[in-house]
Amino acid sequence: MGGPAGNTHRLLTVVKSGSIQDVKASPGDKVHVWPHLLAAEFTAALFITAFTLVFSLFINAPLLELANHNETPNPSKAPWYFLGLQELLTMFDPMIAGVTIPGVALILLAFAPYIDRNTSLRPEDRKFAISIQTIHLMFWAVLVIIGSFFRGQGFNFTYPWDTGLHGIFHL
Amino acid sequence: MANTLESPKAKPPLPQRLQNAQQQAADWMQDSQFWTSVFRPGSIFRKGYTDSPRNRSYVIMNSVLYHLHPVKVKRHAVKVSYTLCLGGLSFFLFILLTITGIFLMFFYRPTDTAAWADIESLHTQVAFGLLVRNMHRWAAHLMVITVFLHMARVFYHGAYKAPREFNWVVGVMLLQLTLLLAFTGYLLPWDQLALWAVTVGTNMMGFTPVFGEQVRFVLLGGQQIGAETLLRWYVLHVLMLPFVIVIFMAIHFWRVRKDGGISGPL
Ligand code: HEM
Numbered sequence: 001m002g003g004p005a006g007n008t009h010r011l012l013t014v015v016k017s018g019s020i021q022d023v024k025a026s027p028g029d030k031v032h033v034w035p036h037l038l039a040a041e042f043t044a045a046l047f048i049t050a051f052t053l054v055f056s057l058f059i060n061a062p063l064l065e066l067a068n069h070n071e072t073p074n075p076s077k078a079p080w081y082f083l084g085l086q087e088l089l090t091m092f093d094p095m096i097a098g099v100t101i102p103g104v105a106l107i108l109l110a111f112a113p114y115i116d117r118n119t120s121l122r123p124e125d126r127k128f129a130i131s132i133q134t135i136h137l138m139f140w141a142v143l144v145i146i147g148s149f150f151r152g153q154g155f156n157f158t159y160p161w162d163t164g165l166h167g168i169f170h171l
Numbered sequence: 172m173a174n175t176l177e178s179p180k181a182k183p184p185l186p187q188r189l190q191n192a193q194q195q196a197a198d199w200m201q202d203s204q205f206w207t208s209v210f211r212p213g214s215i216f217r218k219g220y221t222d223s224p225r226n227r228s229y230v231i232m233n234s235v236l237y238h239l240h241p242v243k244v245k246r247h248a249v250k251v252s253y254t255l256c257l258g259g260l261s262f263f264l265f266i267l268l269t270i271t272g273i274f275l276m277f278f279y280r281p282t283d284t285a286a287w288a289d290i291e292s293l294h295t296q297v298a299f300g301l302l303v304r305n306m307h308r309w310a311a312h313l314m315v316i317t318v319f320l321h322m323a324r325v326f327y328h329g330a331y332k333a334p335r336e337f338n339w340v341v342g343v344m345l346l347q348l349t350l351l352l353a354f355t356g357y358l359l360p361w362d363q364l365a366l367w368a369v370t371v372g373t374n375m376m377g378f379t380p381v382f383g384e385q386v387r388f389v390l391l392g393g394q395q396i397g398a399e400t401l402l403r404w405y406v407l408h409v410l411m412l413p414f415v416i417v418i419f420m421a422i423h424f425w426r427v428r429k430d431g432g433i434s435g436p437l
Binding site for chain 2: 035040052060063077094098106110114130
């Protein structure tokens, strides 16, 4: 609108770009997924396939005798990733070893992000979280190693050099 | 001297003519409606693909890969030293396990009378049977290890913190599903190792208070491991658990993107 005398608007002065436009100070350091990420992923896929293939060329999966309910092998071991639990069973009551400990561990693990209220990512600020998780992971790792390598007849303690590779891996 | 029309006598040498013919055939292919309908603009298989920033974006944006990856990621996200590729490797191992597992399914019957003998003849009668079985078995062990290490790497980077809390929870589900897949597969060869490892494993389950015995009964299909257990675990192993884990993986990957790509450097 405006009268015949002139416009009601006028062009004012030079405006600095940052004040009316959202100009990012730094556009962020980004790279194209193709080829950078895809090439890395492809290489990783090739590598893991080649590794599995070569490993499988030299080492066969075990196949023992036909399953037999009347003949219990000694020792009887769970798959290695459950040997931590089996190890706990030698120390505690089944309720504690088979249910309470793994149950509590899993729940704490799942809810870790809601328990850990510290927002810092720097290791210096996270000493407690890092220590507790390292102890936790080592706890299972050590139990699995003991169960795998240091348990022989009757699940009694033994040394791997006494048991031998055959006893451990059924090769 | 490529122009044969102006000097018909001077035919180019044979290799040259072969090359021209090949070029013509390739052009014809790439111009065809079929080809252009398969490969969308920006595909590296389309005619005239050049390596430009625009085309690099199109490679992702105009292909099925867009379901998995954004066009660009933070520079540090492609550093192998950050993720150690462990999440990706877990996923590739899952794919390798699916492929080798489908192969094995052609030769395996989940019954107490046939299972063991089928594995045995896989070793001796089937071309590459032993090799593929080995790969399936070792890849399974490897996947348990990579998933565990992936979890450790995520933890030490603090990558479970906001806004990624929920993806960590999804991850813990994935860890459990991975273990269950490995465990259900363990029974299938139906040898002494399988039977007794699973006996030990499922006895532990019976200790769960209140409904432990019932859960064990449903999983075994009886009081002890038998033909019913084999069939149940087979279905769990080849169909149900893979189906469930794929859904969780889809959510996991989708959340990695929605949470702003992988977490920043320390
Ligand atoms: C089948 C198992 C799994 C697969 C295939 C998988 C795959 C992936 C992939 C491909 C990524 C992208 C970054 C990377 O490679 O590190 C990722 C990120 C992530 N994963 Fe997993 N994962 C699995 C299990 C887990 C587990 C067990 C946890 C934790 C308990 C977890 C928690 C996370 C979190 C929080 C991120 C985001 C990390 C970041 O932003 O730096 N995932 N996962």
